[in-house]
Amino acid sequence: MGTTGNEEYSATQNAKTTSRFRYNSPLIQVVLIGLVCFCCPGMFNALSGMGGGGQVNSTASNNALTALYTTFAVFGILGGGIYNILGPHLTLFAGCSTYVLYAGSFLYYNHHQHQLFAIVAGAVLGIGAGLLWAAEGAIMTSYPPENRKGSYISIFWSIFNMGGVVGGLIPFILNYNRGDRAVTVNDGTYIGFMVFMSVGAVLSLSILPASKVVRDDGSRCTSVLYSNVYTECLEIAKLFYNWKMLLIVPAAWSSNFFYTYQFNHVNKTQFNLRTRGFNNVFYWGAQMLGSVGIGYVMDFSFRSRRKRGVVGIAVVALLASAIWGGALANQIRRKPGEILDFKHSHSRYAGPFVLYFSFGLLDAMFQSMVYWVIGALANDSEILSRYAGFYKGIQSAGAAVAWQIDNRNVSSTNQLIINWVLTTVSYPLLFLLVVLAVKEDKDAEEDSAKQVAPSSVQDAFFH
Structure with missing residues (x-):
C-alpha cells in the first residue's frame, strides 16, 4: 500500500529535522562553540563586568586588561591563519586553557595584592583569546547556511551570554550576605569561574573541522583542510589594504572600546558589589534578547539580503543614539560618590539599572550585526577565519587603548563622548560595505556551489 501525500511530507520534514541534529550539522557545531564560549569568555565577561576584576582598586585589572588586549590585537589578526594551519581542536583548546590562568591570577591577587601575575596572565590570555575568537569567528560565519547566518549568530550569542548571566549570579550569590561590607569578591567567586573555564577547555575538543561539517542540503562548509605558514602570512598582510576590511575598522575598534566606560564608570562606580553581580545577570541577559x-x-525582515543588512544597521544606529543619549543624561544627573543597592535604593536605582541593561542590549546587537556583515562577504571558512581574526585584532587594539585611557583618569563624560562618536562613525561605513560588497542570497549560493562540491548528508553522518 503506497504512502499518502501527507505521510510523504511528514517523512520529509522529519528527515530534515533529524539532519539538523546530526553531530556534524552546522546547528550542533554552533551550539557546541556557544557552550565553549559560555564557559570561557562568558565567565571572563562576568569577571570583567564587576569592574576592576572584583577588586576595590581598578589599577591591577586595567593593567592586566591592557596587556590582554595588546597581545589579543596581535594574535587576533594572526589567529585566523593559525586556525587554518592547526584546525579547531588545537586552536580552541590552547585558547581556552589560558582563561583558567587569568581567573587564577585574581585569586592570587586577592591574597597578595601583587599585580605582576595578573598582568602576565592577562598577556597570556590575550594570546589564547586571539586563537579562540578567530576560530569562533570562522565557525560562526562559515558553517551556517547562507540565508540563516543571522539566526545562527543569535543562537551562538544567546548561549555564550548565558555564561555572563550565570557568571553574574556567582558573585551575587556568594557575596549577597556581605552587603555593603564587601569591597572585593571572595575566593569562591574566582574558584567558581575557574571550574567553568576548565570545563570549556575540555569541551572545545568536541568541535569538528569545517571539512567534516555538512549542511542539510549536503554541501560541505569548505574544501580546504589545511593551509601553510607562508600562505597565511601573505593573506593576512593583504587584509591591511583590503578595502572591505578598512571599512570595518571603526566598527571593530569601537566594539570593545565601550566596555571600559560601561563596567568601570556605570556598574562599578554607581553600585555596591552584590548589586554589580545582580546587574550583570541582566546585562548579559539583555545580550541574549538583543x-x-x-x-x-x-x-527575515526582507527578501533582499542587502536591504536586510541596511535595515539592521539602521535599527542598531537609532537604538545606539537613544542609549548613548540616556547615558549622557545619567552622567549629568548622578550624585558624585553615591553608591546604590538594589534592595535599598529603589527610586534612584531604576534609571542607572535600565541604562546598564540597555548597554547589554546594544552590545549584542552591534556585534551580531558586524558578524553578519563579515559573514556576508564570503562563504569559505579559510577566508572568513582571516576576516574574523582581523576584526578581533582591531577590536582588541581599541580595547587596550580604552583601558589605558581609564588608567590616565580621563573623565567619565569624556569617555562617554569618545564612545558615542566612535560607534556613530562606523554606521555609514557599514552601510557602504553592505551596498557595495554583499551579494544577494541566490548569487552567494551560486558562488558557494562553485567553491564546494556537494556531498551526501547520509554518508557524511558516518565520517
Missing part, C-alpha cells in the same frame, strides 16, 4: 532581535531582522 542578539535574537537583530538576528531576526538580518535574516
